[in-house]
Amino acid sequence: MSVAVLDVRDVRIHFGGVTALDGISLTVDPGEICGLIGPNGAGKTTLFNCITRIYRPDAGTIRFGGADLLAVPRHRIVRHGVARTFQNLALFPSLSVLENTVVGAHVRRGRHRALRAEALGILAALDLADVAHRPAQGLPFGTLKRVELARALAAHPRLLLLDEPAGGLTHAEVRDLGALIKRIRDRYELSALLVEHHMGLVMGICDHVVAMDSGRKIADGPPQDVQRDETVAAAYLGRAAA
Template identity: 40%
Template sequence: MTGKPDSALCLSAEAVSVRFGSLKALDTVDLVLNRGEILGLIGPNGSGKTTLINAITGQVPLASGRVLCDGEDISALPPRERALRGILRSFQTVRLFRDLTVSENIEVAVVAKGGSRREAQKIAQPLIEEFGLGEKCDELAAALNYGDERRVEIARALAAEPKYLLLDEPAAGMNEEESEGLLSILKTLPERRGLGIIIIDHDMPLIMRLCSRLQAIASGKTIATGSVNEVRHAPAVIEAYLGSDAGELLHA
């Protein structure tokens, strides 16, 4: 895929810049996420990946540029309104309701959109099974291990029936078996649910197996975009990752 939208059904950032005081965290970054694809957003620590997700979802204001969802300019909308338009995300730090059960944590996404408790339970149950949480559905979130917390967070986002799902380091803290299980679920979602996914992760083997396209960012600017092979061999990407463990994996 080229990354160029062939219809209005895409999520896009156009020349997006973000400033924190005198620091330009993002500098005229473009991004396109089409329905039905998984885009990997990669780059060294501090490159601006999470800031770009925050800009798209409305957590940080734009200094310039705009964000569009299915052709609609949503740059001025608050995060809740963007979520209601189908843009859901996870965070680097899991944000579950620790005093609610696993089931309740997933159901709350449906209720927040105006659904009934019965509807919420109907939507949540297959997600609980899909993410292997059946034996823990009545446990409090506070009792979960980190891998289970991650799965609940993603299942909760899917319960809101997103058009676009933005995942910030979803495999962080997972062991190899848990990462493999997550990969097997994520890679089928775009086709089964007709959604687009952006994933940020430092697990390069997972990224390279999961994504149809990559976009690399360094120092707040896009330095490469294209297929996995195109981006992993781009000179600017090799230079950005030079000497890092992630770089060694990316260019192995």
């Protein structure tokens, strides 16, 4: 059996008297797109921040390709093969799309000309070649979302963490995004962990889904099974009614 790309076991973290993650466990297999869902405040982004070492868990283990990710210095996480996007865009507005993409390759050694050529290839794969030399500032929001994705790919990740990539997109853009994520998975032979509220996107592209509520895992399985789970429905409805 192949080793899971990501193996999170019994991770716990507290902020003061608040338990943000309460023994969460999940795995992401090679080539898999895993969806991470749950109401606001469930702990999804906190888990991302633990995986990328923005936070250090109080307990538990996080293994990446069999290696102890918690033993890796924070600044080497990307070089180890984990890249992410953010809920709020974290681009350099005055830099060109190409320059923003090359920034993602800063953890890798190589000649600047070669990195630029590779970045141009990534932009072409993401249908961004026509805006490569335009400043990020002023471009449509959906385009900027793809630029951030291009920057993450420039780091050559084996695991891509996508934090609400469909947020703020139109229905047509969400549909195109789903196709793009699957195309990226296949082209770059990577795995993805996706935090998303857009259930149509989750159901359409994820191989399996993990549902969270109040820092705990409440369901884990095929997308259709998780969607029908009564505990998952109660978590969403209960939070919406509160």
